[in-house]
Amino acid sequence: MSETAAPPAKKSLLRKVGRWAGFAVFMVVGLAAWDYLKDGREPIDVGVIPGAGWLTIVAGICIWVGVLLLNTRLFDLIPRHGPLSFPYDAGLAWTYSIAYRIAFMLFGLGVLATAAACAGMAFQAGLLADWGRLAIGVVFTILAAATVAMFGCLIFLRIPVLGFDPEGLENDDHRLEWSEIEKIGVKRRLSDRRIELFLVDGHPLGPIYRFSLKEVGLTAGEFLDKVEAMAPQVRIERPAN
Numbered sequence: 706m707s708e709t710a711a712p713p714a715k716k717s718l719l720r721k722v723g724r725w726a727g728f729a730v731f732m733v734v735g736l737a738a739w740d741y742l743k744d745g746r747e748p749i750d751v752g753v754i755p756g757a758g759w760l761t762i763v764a765g766i767c768i769w770v771g772v773l774l775l776n777t778r779l780f781d782l783i784p785r786h787g788p789l790s791f792p793y794d795a796g797l798a799w800t801y802s803i804a805y806r807i808a809f810m811l812f813g814l815g816v817l818a819t820a821a822a823c824a825g826m827a828f829q830a831g832l833l834a835d836w837g838r839l840a841i842g843v844v845f846t847i848l849a850a851a852t853v854a855m856f857g858c859l860i861f862l863r864i865p866v867l868g869f870d871p872e873g874l875e876n877d878d879h880r881l882e883w884s885e886i887e888k889i890g891v892k893r894r895l896s897d898r899r900i901e902l903f904l905v906d907g908h909p910l911g912p913i914y915r916f917s918l919k920e921v922g923l924t925a926g927e928f929l930d931k932v933e934a935m936a937p938q939v940r941i942e943r944p945a946n
Contacts, residue, residue, distance in 0.1 A: 742826055742841050749829040749838070764818030771812025780808070781898060786922025791863060796870025797931055800863045802922025813856035820849035867921050871936055874902075876916055888940040895926030895943065 742749075774780050787803030801809070827842025868875055873882040885908060890901045898918040904910060918928055929941050 738841050738845070742830075742838050742845070747833050747835070749826055749833070760818065761822065764815045764822075767811045767815030768819070769815075771808050771815060774808040775805075775812065780804070780919050786919070788922040788927075789863070791865045791868070793865065793868045793870070796868055797935060798865045798868030799921035799923065800866055801859060801920055804922060805920050806860050809856050809860045813853055813860065816849050816852045816856070820846055820853060823849055867918070867923075869932065869935060874932075879910065879914075881910075881914070883936050883939050886939060888942050889929065889932060890942040891925040891929070891944050893944065895924060895929070897925050898923065900925055900928060 783804050786805065789800050789802060791798040791800045823842050823845035827839055827846055830836075830838035830842050866876065873880060873885075875881070881902065881904075885905055887903045887905055890903065891897060892899060892901055900916055900918060902914040902916075904912060904914055906912075908914075918925065926943075929943065932939060933941055
């Protein structure tokens with residue numbers, strides 16, 4: 706969930722570019738392997754279920770909608786995310802919100818359909834004794850099944866994502882004591898889901914540590930109100946609007 710260290714803007718940009726570059730490489734390699742899988746010496750059916758092309762289209766839509774929701778600002782258009790609190794000693798904590806779990810579910814259902822399609826293609830390649838396509842089909846099936854299992858855990862398990870207590874704050878990457886934070890601010894509006902922590906001089910995370918609240922479904926205003934009640938000694942800077 707964290708995005709920055711010194712210098713914050715540059716690190717955030719590099720991480721974002723790296724994530725999309727990695728996804729692009731994965732797509733290119735995957736599409737090349739998929740093309741080989743479906744265009745061997747004898748044709749095999751590439752649909753999730755033979756004759757149900759609509760199901761393949763729906764699976765593709767689910768995957769892309771899930772990817773866009775989880776990796777872009779489209780998620781900010783959702784008015785209510787459904788925050789889910791989490792048991793936390795002497796403080797407050799949240800797990801993935803209902804809206805975020807729906808995005809996981811969309812992506813997971815699409816990948817589940819893809820796993821079924823890959824298994825079917827591997828089976829057909831085996832019947833044709835086409836060992837190259839059989840190997841690729843098995844690898845695709847294993848990767849898709851592992852992805853489904855991972856997202857299944859994220860959907861059904863309650864994992865703490867963000868929490869704080871009278872001593873400090875922690876997300877899934879770092880623990881910060883309140884004494885390490887000079888002030889907490891919001892870059893634009895209280896309805897946004899991004900927080901900026903202005904850290905003490907010389908902090909290893911840099912002068913500003915930014916993170917998103919979209920995973921837990923809180924707005925910046927809700928987050929600041931809860932911090933103010935839990936740790937009144939922390940300086941909070943709210944935007945004028």
